[in-house]
Amino acid sequence: MILRSFGAVAVLWLLLASVARGCTCSDEPPGQCPGLQKDDVVFIGTVTALEDISYAEPSTPEVPGPPVDIVASRLTRYRFQIDERFASRDIPEDATTIDIFSGGEDGDCGYRFKLNERYVVFTHEGTEGRLFSTICSGTRPLSDARALLPQLRAMRKGQRVASVFGILRRADPPFLAPENDPSDPLANISLKIRSQYDRFQTNTNRYGVFTFYDVHEGVYRFTADLPPRTELTQKPGAGSLTPFRIPNGACYEYDVLALPTGHIRGSVLGPTGKPVPLASLELYREQSYSEARPGLWGFQGASGVFDFDHIGPGHYILVFNRTNRVDPNTPFARTFYPGVADLDDAKPIVLKDGQQLLNLALRLKNPYPNRSLRVHLKWQATRPSGKVTVMAKADQGDNPAARELADGTYEFTLLESANYTVAAWEDLNPERGAEDRHSSSCTTSERLDAAPIVVSGSDLGTKEITLSFASPVCAN
Numbered sequence: 001m002i003l004r005s006f007g008a009v010a011v012l013w014l015l016l017a018s019v020a021r022g023c024t025c026s027d028e029p030p031g032q033c034p035g036l037q038k039d040d041v042v043f044i045g046t047v048t049a050l051e052d053i054s055y056a057e058p059s060t061p062e063v064p065g066p067p068v069d070i071v072a073s074r075l076t077r078y079r080f081q082i083d084e085r086f087a088s089r090d091i092p093e094d095a096t097t098i099d100i101f102s103g104g105e106d107g108d109c110g111y112r113f114k115l116n117e118r119y120v121v122f123t124h125e126g127t128e129g130r131l132f133s134t135i136c137s138g139t140r141p142l143s144d145a146r147a148l149l150p151q152l153r154a155m156r157k158g159q160r161v162a163s164v165f166g167i168l169r170r171a172d173p174p175f176l177a178p179e180n181d182p183s184d185p186l187a188n189i190s191l192k193i194r195s196q197y198d199r200f201q202t203n204t205n206r207y208g209v210f211t212f213y214d215v216h217e218g219v220y221r222f223t224a225d226l227p228p229r230t231e232l233t234q235k236p237g238a239g240s241l242t243p244f245r246i247p248n249g250a251c252y253e254y255d256v257l258a259l260p261t262g263h264i265r266g267s268v269l270g271p272t273g274k275p276v277p278l279a280s281l282e283l284y285r286e287q288s289y290s291e292a293r294p295g296l297w298g299f300q301g302a303s304g305v306f307d308f309d310h311i312g313p314g315h316y317i318l319v320f321n322r323t324n325r326v327d328p329n330t331p332f333a334r335t336f337y338p339g340v341a342d343l344d345d346a347k348p349i350v351l352k353d354g355q356q357l358l359n360l361a362l363r364l365k366n367p368y369p370n371r372s373l374r375v376h377l378k379w380q381a382t383r384p385s386g387k388v389t390v391m392a393k394a395d396q397g398d399n400p401a402a403r404e405l406a407d408g409t410y411e412f413t414l415l416e417s418a419n420y421t422v423a424a425w426e427d428l429n430p431e432r433g434a435e436d437r438h439s440s441s442c443t444t445s446e447r448l449d450a451a452p453i454v455v456s457g458s459d460l461g462t463k464e465i466t467l468s469f470a471s472p473v474c475a476n
Contacts (some may be wrong), residue, residue, distance in 0.1 A: 266360025
């Protein structure tokens with residue numbers, strides 16, 4: 001079926017949508033391309049109507065036996081005007097409309113079509129003979145199908161199909177595209193793919209579309225004669241292109257991006273001048289900052305460094321803790337680069353084309369009043385084998401993260417404005433020996449809990465506590 005043939009079609013352009021909706025698409029390697037099969041339904045169509053419906057289906061029983069009740073599933077039915085057919089199975093030649101469904105068993109993978117928009121639609125047969133389309137099947141707006149359409153038409157006519165094809169575009173990282181500056185196809189760019197034994201070369205057309213024909217089986221590297229200060233990647237944040245393997249007879253859609261090579265790197269420093277261990281940052285173009293809208297996200301961890309790569313030229317706003325969370329792990333209010341509380345006082349980061357700014361410092365001041373609490377774990381009997389978890393639950397604000405100082409000793413940062421319930425438990429290892437966990441008359445539980453202790457963040461005198469585990473008791 002063509003949906004197997006084009007298993008990798010939607011990997012790039014549908015990835016962000018699939019993540020946002022909680023759907024995971026199979027990232028299959030390029031496959032064989034036998035042609036349009038009699039069971040396929042593939043067409044170009046315009047959405048003329050849509051309707052939300054529901055249907056009943058048997059639930060999956062937890063124990064062997066017939067389904068025990070009925071579950072209502074949501075479906076959306078889309079009516080399409082058929083504009084061009086590629087494969088139409090048993091649909092009459094004179095039919096001008098077709099109904100396509102999404103949702104139901106496909107869950108979050110269902111495609112959300114828009115009224116009056118045109119699409120290339122790939123389908124599969126679902127319950128009761130309905131035709132379904134998902135975000136993993138290759139379905140996309142017609143405007144995103146410039147590379148795909150010539151191959152579909154060639155397959156329909158039984159003509160030669162490209163081994164590797166796609167579109168080369170200039171792009172920016174998510175959230176950082178200049179206003180009114182969409183991704184641009186790169187025309188008349190020389191492209192090459194090469195393996196240990198073979199070399200193939202082609203040029204993009206005016207729409208950025210490229211095709212390679214009759215590519216032999218092998219592992220290939222992809223290169224291009226790009227404009228200055230840009231480099232190839234398959235999606236923002238993924239790094240440089242890696243080699244890919246294709247089999248004989250493959251038809252592989254491989255869209256690529258040319259991203260700028262600018263770089264913004266630095267550290268978020270605390271009042272002592274040392275990097276803080278945890279920091280969440282966001283980068284915006286200067287005129288696009290909004291407290292309600294996310295920017296390009298970055299993170300500083302134990303390395304003490306944040307890093308934004310593939311950044312184009314422009315003026316940028318860098319902000320720490322945009323949502324102003326009260327977080328004991330990094331107890332500071334929202335701060336703009338270089339270290340100010342108000343947007344009006346922020347200093348824009350000016351990045352030239354291809355420039356590498358690698359030593360920026362965003363300085364945090366005036367932390368929320370906080371203190372440290374050390375937690376010791378104690379077992380009344382011999383400590384059983386298992387995995388220990390220690391946590392502190394706040395009555396307001398975020399929960400602090402536990403830092404393990406040594407075996408059985410942890411540390412939290414507490415805000416003085418909150419109270420915390422400190423607890424610990426051990427998930428006992430079910431694989432340990434029978435002499436440790438079983439006897440002829442006793443089977444211990446799978447989990448061992450210590451009695452929790454409530455601690456006030458403002459109680460500066462309580463610097464350490466001990467959580468005690470009782471001996472395991474018989475679960476039976």
